[in-house]
Amino acid sequence: MYLHYIRKIINEVLDQLKWFEKANVRSNTVIPYPRANRLTALLDQLIMAVENEHPNEAELLQMCSSKLITHKYPNGVWFNAYILGEIIGLVNVLDGLYEEAPKIFISHSSADKEIVKAFKEKVLMLGCGFEKDDIFCTLDADAINIGDDFRNSIIDNMRYCDYIFLMISENYRKSEICHNEVGAAWALQNTKRVIPLKFPNIGFSQDDLGVLNVVKQAGSLNNKQQITKIYEELCEVYGIQPHLSKFVQYADDFIEIVNKQKSAAAKGTIAKKDHDQILDSLSDFDKKRLLEWVKSGESSGSCTTTADGTYYELGTVVYPINTGREKSEFADFIERLKKINFVKFTGSDDFSYYYELKKAAYDYVDKIDK
Secondary structure: OOHHHHHHHHHHHHHHHHHHHHOOOOOOOEEOHHHHHHHHHHHHHHHHHHOOOOHHHHHHHHHHHHOOEEEEEOOEEEEOHHHHHHHHHHHHHHHHHOOOOOOEEEEOOHHHHHHHHHHHHHHHHHHOOOOHHHEEOOOOOOOOOOOOOHHHHHHHHHHHOOEEEEEEOHHHHOOHHHHHHHHHHHHOOOOOEEEEEEOOOOOOOHHHHHHHHOOOOOEEOOOHHHHHHHHHHHHHHHOOOOOHHHHHHHHHHHHHHHHHHHHHHHHOOOOHHHHHHHHHOOOHHHHHHHHHHHHOOOOEEEEEEEOOEEEEEEOOEEEEEOOHHHHHHHHHHHHHHHHOOOEEEEEEOOOEEEEEEOHHHHHHHHHHOO
16 A cells, blocks of 8 residues: 555544544534544545554554444434544554655666666656655765664665665666665565666666566666656656646656767777777786786675775785775776676675676686786
8 A cells, every 4th residue: 555645544534633623522512424424434444554554553443433423313423532532542643653755766776876866857856746855865965864774764765655666777787785675675566666667778688687577577768658657657646737748848858868878878888999909008007916816716806995994805815905096096907807898797785896707807817827
């Protein structure tokens, strides 16, 4: 059950109960049928909405609701004032359990901030009319308070949202944190609307999507028809007055940004000539580190940053980083190896980035080591 739906019913019940509190209802107060029927109907909706998550409160509310009316007359009913007080208390408890929360959760890789920012601002805020507080996105500086455990903040916001958008890119597929969010999203899919959206460089096959393709087919971020369908669905769910012509303008702006990013990524592809140039330009530092890595007998590598400092672990060899210059040398070294397909990025966590040597690196070392 969507949180916004439960929240809406609770607010409507609270509005009705305010009238009874102001009217100072007693056991012999005649309540007009329209007013009484409206309250009992809302209580029935509320009980059905919360019975899975809060069965005890739902059961107590059901018992109280069944005992609320004591007498019926042609012009109205009598309420049991004591039972009405019990109902007010239970609804206030539920009011505290279902606090206002963002309606939409965007699961994304921080490396894709340009497209994610555009989706949030162009599609959701300008296009659909959502406020900033309606959307949880870790790109926002104030999304997670200083001192909070970011993992708990992410889990809480995912648990209480209505929609989860999975922004699937190559960066997303390589992120351990993003894969954890995918698992949480699938676990919550009975009470959430989970919508995977893929970047243009990601295909639809199992090889492209991997675990992301297990449950749902992904939409495309540069498919105008699919983006418009999402808009129409959000308008219907949240009671937003549709302005399709206005939305299409923002959708076009967003898709243009997506396609520009796609073109830029294509330009970044290393041609054979560029590959050979980078290979020829490997410095003595690069060759020495690569040789030590291969000779260590382990193909895995990592860069870890903690409160104690930064260090690179290449195979079984550990390099503590003592200066900014050393950090730049190692970062450039890894980047050059990635561009010539000697190393692949395999994932990350809170502190580390992980890499793996590829066969081409071993073949190269065999040649220079002869």
